[in-house]
Amino acid sequence: MRALRRWSVRHAAGLKALYDACSRIAPAFARPMRLLGRARAEALLAPVERVAKGAFFDCRMCGTCVLSRTGLACPTNCGKGMRNGPCGGVRPDGGCEVDPTMRCVWIEAGEGRARVGAGSGATEILPPIDRRLEGRSTWVRVIDGEKEQVTPLDPARPRDHERVIHSFERACASGVFVTTVEIAPPDSADPSTLIARAERFRGVVDAINITDGAGGNCHMSSAAAAAVLAANGHVPVCQIAARDRNRIAVQGDMLGAAALGVRNVLCITGDDVGQGDHPDAKRVFDLDSIGLLTIARRMRDDGTFASGRRLEVAPDLFLGATANPFVPPHEDRIDNLAAKIAAGAQFIQTQFCFDVTRLERFMERVRDRGLDRRAAIIVGVGTLSSAKALTWMAHHVPGVHVPQGVITRIAAAKDQRAEGLEVLVETIDALRAVPGVAGVHLMGHRNEDVLAEAIRRSGLARPATATA
Numbered sequence: 001m002r003a004l005r006r007w008s009v010r011h012a013a014g015l016k017a018l019y020d021a022c023s024r025i026a027p028a029f030a031r032p033m034r035l036l037g038r039a040r041a042e043a044l045l046a047p048v049e050r051v052a053k054g055a056f057f058d059c060r061m062c063g064t065c066v067l068s069r070t071g072l073a074c075p076t077n078c079g080k081g082m083r084n085g086p087c088g089g090v091r092p093d094g095g096c097e098v099d100p101t102m103r104c105v106w107i108e109a110g111e112g113r114a115r116v117g118a119g120s121g122a123t124e125i126l127p128p129i130d131r132r133l134e135g136r137s138t139w140v141r142v143i144d145g146e147k148e149q150v151t152p153l154d155p156a157r158p159r160d161h162e163r164v165i166h167s168f169e170r171a172c173a174s175g176v177f178v179t180t181v182e183i184a185p186p187d188s189a190d191p192s193t194l195i196a197r198a199e200r201f202r203g204v205v206d207a208i209n210i211t212d213g214a215g216g217n218c219h220m221s222s223a224a225a226a227a228v229l230a231a232n233g234h235v236p237v238c239q240i241a242a243r244d245r246n247r248i249a250v251q252g253d254m255l256g257a258a259a260l261g262v263r264n265v266l267c268i269t270g271d272d273v274g275q276g277d278h279p280d281a282k283r284v285f286d287l288d289s290i291g292l293l294t295i296a297r298r299m300r301d302d303g304t305f306a307s308g309r310r311l312e313v314a315p316d317l318f319l320g321a322t323a324n325p326f327v328p329p330h331e332d333r334i335d336n337l338a339a340k341i342a343a344g345a346q347f348i349q350t351q352f353c354f355d356v357t358r359l360e361r362f363m364e365r366v367r368d369r370g371l372d373r374r375a376a377i378i379v380g381v382g383t384l385s386s387a388k389a390l391t392w393m394a395h396h397v398p399g400v401h402v403p404q405g406v407i408t409r410i411a412a413a414k415d416q417r418a419e420g421l422e423v424l425v426e427t428i429d430a431l432r433a434v435p436g437v438a439g440v441h442l443m444g445h446r447n448e449d450v451l452a453e454a455i456r457r458s459g460l461a462r463p464a465t466a467t468a
Contacts, residue, residue, distance in 0.1 A: 002102065005058045005077070012072040012112035015056075019068055026143045033143050046137040063133025066126050066148060071112015075126070077105045080243070080269055081285040083126040084339055085109070086332060087269050088324035088351055089398035097398040098272045098283075107329045124150040125339055128247065128291040151294075151342075163300070166263045168207040168235050169318040172347050172376035177432060178439030179460045180237065180349070180378060181451055182209040185220035191228045194220070198234050200452045204461045207264060209349070209441070212239040215397070216276020223253045227260035237320065238262045243270030246286035247295060247306050254296060258315035266320040266349065267292040275396065289321055290343045297344030321345035323377075325362035326355060326401035334365045347376040349441045354402045354423075356430045363436045372436035379434075381427050382443035383420035383450060387411035390420075421450055421457075428458045 008015060033041045046061075053059035053074075057067060060076040066083070067074060079098025080087055085106030089097030096102045127149045171178050181201050186193045198208055208229060212222035219225075226236035238257050240250055254265060269289045273281045287295070295306045296319055303314040321340040325333055337348065353359050359379060366372050384390050387410040394402035406423060413419035424442075431437050440460070442451045455461050 002058065004056060005073070006103075006108070008056045008072050009108045009112045010115075012115040013117070015072050016068060016116040023068075023142055026139070027145050029143050030145065033140070038140060038144075041143075042137050042140050045139050046135070049137050049139050061135050062129045063136040063138065064127070064129050064149075065138040066150075069124065069126060069148065069150060070109040071114070071116060071118070073105050073108040073112050075105060075109070076129075077102070079272065080283070080288065081129075082106065082269060082288040083128060084288055084290040084336070086329060086336065087288075087399075088322055088327070089271065090324075090327045090329070091398055092327065092401070094328050098274065104329070106332065110329050110332045124152055125290055125294065125343055126150060128287050131286075164316045166235075166316070166318065168237070168264050169346070171206045172318075172378075172438060177460065178206045178376065178378060179204070179455060180207045180209055180439065180441045181205050181448075181455075182211060182441065182443045183448070184211050184214060184445060185222060185225035187219055189220075191220075191225070194225055194228060195232055197448050198229055198232070200448050201455075202234065204452065204455055205442075206439070207235045207237045209237040209266065210239060212241040212268070212270070213244060213276070214239075214271060216243075216271050216273040216278065216281075218276075218278060221253075223257040223260075223262065226257055226262045230261035235264070236262055237264040237266050239266045239268055240292065241268050241270030242285060242287040242289065242292050243273070244284055246284055247291075250287070250292060251295060251299065251305055254299065254317065255311075255315060258317060263316055264318045264320065265296060266322070267296060267345070268322055272398075275398075290339055293319060293321060293340060293343035293345055318346055319344045320347040320349060322350065323348050324351040324399050325359055326351060326353070327399055330362075333362065334369060334371070337366070337371060338369060341371055341375045345375055347378060347438075349378045350380045351399050352402075352443060353379050353381055353427060353431065354406050356427060356434070358401075359431070360434055363434050367436045372438070376438035377436055378439045378441045379431050379437055380441045380443055381424060381431070381454075383424040383447070383454075384444060385420065385447065385450075386416045417450070421454055424450075424454045425457050428454065428460070 050061050057074040058077050059074050062076050075083055078085055079096045086104055090104045094103050094107050096104050183197055210222045210225045222239050226238035229236040240253060267289050273279055273283055298304055300314055300317045303311045323337050387407050390402050390407050393400050410416050410419045428440055431440055444451050
């Protein structure tokens with residue numbers, strides 16, 4: 001099946017021409033179809049469509065077909081169900097994060113789009129799957145003259161109300177080099193340990209990220225932990241992963257967090273559960289990060305749920321997303337970043353940067369597209385306690401790229417923890433000189449002391465205004 005799917009991508013230009021020709025002819029059958037009845041036409045066409053598209057594209061009959069937009073690579077094959085890929089966990093060899101034996105569908109999509117003359121990257125945002133249409137024929141809708149639902153990369157952003165601009169958003173717009181730090185929520189119903197860890201960064205950083213089941217591991221919910229920090233005078237960034245919730249639940253979480261004083265939300269697709277402590281858990285992935293961003297922006301700017309139902313009071317949210325400049329497909333990463341910004345991202349936090357040269361190449365293209373003027377690009381940095389820990393992360397955490405030279409340098413040091421800190425400080429200093437970089441985001445699991453010391457040594461510490 002996969003071999004035939006790869007053949008279809010290699011011959012995307014011819015298959016796309018055939019599709020376009022059939023689409024032009026299809027409306028001629030609209031009258032006979034109406035005479036037959038749409039239900040009967042569906043019953044006749046759906047089995048044929050399922051067999052044909054299943055054979056050539058490994059199609060899962062989502063009912064919202066976008067093959068003509070994705071280079072004849074079917075996005076329903078994506079392990080995370082992403083409609084706007086690729087995710088940040090693509091492996092160095094191009095393998096899927098969820099199924100390493102399968103090549104990333106979005107790498108194939110980029111190749112297919114290039115073959116049909118659409119360029120390597122997306123030019124529009126694809127909508128989430130309408131679950132009511134799963135198993136239904138899209139051929140029937142083409143005959144009826146229905147168009148694919150897509151959004152251009154520069155959608156209008158109407159706002160029905162004035163927004164309150166809070167401290168982290170002000171910092172990102174100020175031109176001052178911003179600093180954020182990441183803390184994992186506790187494995188406890190007692191928030192005291194979370195508060196104690198956050199206190200190390202009071203008056204030092206602009207915001208504190210609270211992870212949402214990072215690595216597929218279970219902790220206190222991000223929304224609750226972020227609300228705890230907000231209540232204690234910190235400025236939290238609540239991460240919301242689409243992996244674990246459908247679109248109803250994520251909207252409820254965003255409203256609940258906003259009601260408790262959380263103003264900053266990072267929209268992510270989420271790590272796969274396979275590497276976490278609940279590998280037997282069901283993956284939801286009702287939305288990808290772009291679908292989540294789109295819904296959050298509409299809640300804020302239009303005052304509506306995804307269903308169109310009006311909100312009584314819209315949430316004041318500063319929206320963010322992630323980017324990974326360090327893994328394939330490198331050519332598509334800028335287009336994916338542009339799609340996230342178009343969907344509503346106002347700040348971007350990247351994966352760990354251990355390779356400044358590669359980040360500089362990425363930022364050149366970011367500046368060429370003017371994306372650094374539309375969103376604050378905050379580069380992820382950090383360290384672990386030893387070369388062994390870094391090596392493990394590089395080999396077992398999809399999406400993390402650690403050059404061998406960094407590992408060799410730390411391994412050769414008498415005090416590996418101190419050398420890791422030195423590398424981190426040097427990386428921060430180098431990033432401050434890269435045009436378009438708005439700040440750094442420090443990460444390191446249960447490594448708050450080292451991160452706080454890196455901030456101090458880098459001269460980044462300054463009071464941050466409390467209250468979200």
